[in-house]
Amino acid sequence: xxxAPHVEKHFTAGNFVRDVVIGMSDGLTVPFALAAGLxxxxxxxxxxxxxxxxxxxxxxxxxxLGGYLAARGDAEHYEQERERxxxxxxxxxxxxxxxxxxxxxxxxxxxxxRTSAGTIAGSYVAGGLIPLSPYMILASASRGLLxxxxxxxxxxxxxxxMKGRYTGTGPVRSAAQTMVxxxxxAAAAFLLAxxxx
Amino acid sequence: xxxAPHVEKHFTAGNFVRDVVIGMSDGLTVPFALAAGLxxxxxxxxxxxxxxxxxxxxxxxxxxLGGYLAARGDAEHYEQERERxxxxxxxxxxxxxxxxxxxxxxxxxxxxxRTSAGTIAGSYVAGGLIPLSPYMILASASRGLLxxxxxxxxxxxxxxxMKGRYTGTGPVRSAAQTMVxxxxxAAAAFLLAxxxx
Numbered sequence: 001x002x003x004a005p006h007v008e009k010h011f012t013a014g015n016f017v018r019d020v021v022i023g024m025s026d027g028l029t030v031p032f033a034l035a036a037g038l039x040x041x042x043x044x045x046x047x048x049x050x051x052x053x054x055x056x057x058x059x060x061x062x063x064x065l066g067g068y069l070a071a072r073g074d075a076e077h078y079e080q081e082r083e084r085x086x087x088x089x090x091x092x093x094x095x096x097x098x099x100x101x102x103x104x105x106x107x108x109x110x111x112x113x114r115t116s117a118g119t120i121a122g123s124y125v126a127g128g129l130i131p132l133s134p135y136m137i138l139a140s141a142s143r144g145l146l147x148x149x150x151x152x153x154x155x156x157x158x159x160x161x162m163k164g165r166y167t168g169t170g171p172v173r174s175a176a177q178t179m180v181x182x183x184x185x186a187a188a189a190f191l192l193a194x195x196x197x
Numbered sequence: 198x199x200x201a202p203h204v205e206k207h208f209t210a211g212n213f214v215r216d217v218v219i220g221m222s223d224g225l226t227v228p229f230a231l232a233a234g235l236x237x238x239x240x241x242x243x244x245x246x247x248x249x250x251x252x253x254x255x256x257x258x259x260x261x262l263g264g265y266l267a268a269r270g271d272a273e274h275y276e277q278e279r280e281r282x283x284x285x286x287x288x289x290x291x292x293x294x295x296x297x298x299x300x301x302x303x304x305x306x307x308x309x310x311r312t313s314a315g316t317i318a319g320s321y322v323a324g325g326l327i328p329l330s331p332y333m334i335l336a337s338a339s340r341g342l343l344x345x346x347x348x349x350x351x352x353x354x355x356x357x358x359m360k361g362r363y364t365g366t367g368p369v370r371s372a373a374q375t376m377v378x379x380x381x382x383a384a385a386a387f388l389l390a391x392x393x394x
Contacts, residue, residue, distance in 0.1 A: 007349045014251060026259065026260075026263075027261065029255070029259040030227075030252070030255050030256055030259055032255075033251070033252075033254070033255030033256075033258075033259065034231070034248070034251055034252045036251075036254055036255075037247075037250075037251025037252070038247070038248055038251060039252065040251075041244065041247045041248075042244065042253070042280055046236075047239065047244075048394055049393075050234070050235070050238045050390050050394045051231070051234070051235055051238075051248050051390075053234075053389055054230070054231055054233075054235060054237075054238070054386040054387075054389055055227070055230075055231045055234070055252060055384070055391060056382065057230070057234065057385045057386045057389045058226070058227050058228055058229075058230030058234060058382045058385065058386040059230075059382075060230055061225075061230075061378070061381055061382040061385050062223065062226040062227055062378060062379075065377075065378045065381065065382075066222065066223075066378065069374060069378075073253070073366065074363075139296070140348070143325045149316045158228075165350025167270075169270065177266060180262075181258070181259060181262045181263065181266075182259075182389065184258055184262065185254070185256075185258040185259045185262075186255065186257050188254045188255065189251040189252070189254045189255040190251075192249050192251055192254045193248075193250070193251045193369065196246075196247055196250060197243075197247050
């Protein structure tokens with residue numbers, strides 16, 4: 001009794017963290033870069049906030065529903081393969097064993113799709129509000145950009161560090177990677193907007 | 198000789214299609230929704246195009262670099278597990294066999310990270326230019342939104358149909374899903390921007 005629930009809990013926690021990582025890494029990066037790009041084109045922070053929040057709404061819904069469908073797809077794939085195994089064998093000794101070792105499939109949690117969608121979307125929103133918050137407080141786009149870069153790069157560093165610890169990539173290296181990706185994306189968006197605006 | 202290269206080719210094609218799907222599904226959806234949101238807040242299509250292109254730059258770089266790191270991570274994970282297998286056994290009969298059947302790992306293609314990054318980023322850009330193109334041609338934001346919705350929903354439908362055919366989800370169902378996700382994300386972004394602008 002104490003073993004199986006523990007393993008199940010671990011499995012669910014792994015999915016949860018994975019969904020937070022999926023939602024938050026894009027949520028921190030893309031709204032940050034978009035706001036940086038807009039601040040290269042307009043002086044009005046209100047417009048940057050509107051654009052940024054529209055992106056957060058769009059991105060969180062698109063990623064959340066994408067995660068929902070991916071989890072649903074996994075569950076259906078599992079069912080299809082199980083049915084095929086039932087058909088293939090005359091006697092059914094241990095189908096779950098075959099699912100796991102022949103096909104490398106774990107039985108998916110039935111509530112996984114909804115939980116996954118909510119976790120990804122929520123993490124995207126939580127991540128996206130960090131780069132946008134300075135523009136909500138400050139009136140000048142250039143000062144907003146500076147404050148947003150400081151706050152977001154710090155958040156990307158902390159997030160990357162924790163992600164690296166969890167995934168075993170090495171926390172410092174992971175922190176450097178997430179900060180570099182966010183920085184490059186924001187710089188590219190800013191330069192492109194400056195160029196064409 | 199004719200068998201192994203054929204399998205390898207099939208494997209690479211699978212990765213390529215997967216990367217196109219990753220890049221294009223976000224590339225079609227998020228810039229579409231962001232432009233819809235901005236058109237709920239401003240009348241100036243030039244600003245929508247600037248914001249949209251900034252998002253495409255940011256999104257394609259963030260997703261492309263993310264894909265690069267994911268592929269590099271897979272390759273490193275494979276190497277680590279292979280070293281562990283070497284250490285674990287005294288005799289080395291067929292390590293690749295153990296990698297494949299004990300751990301379910303295939304040896305990754307060494308050029309995979311760069312190819313994956315380029316494919317994801319390119320597909321994001323290709324996808325993102327579709328919803329933005331009407332705003333580049335038309336001067337009115339509301340007419341741009343209408344044209345963008347028609348063009349993008351059609352593109353999402355075709356993309357979803359082809360994706361469904363490839364993944365085996367059922368083309369019509371997959372087409373409906375991608376269109377609904379894109380539509381909901383764009384409607385939410387538009388309403389949110391209308392509300393706060």
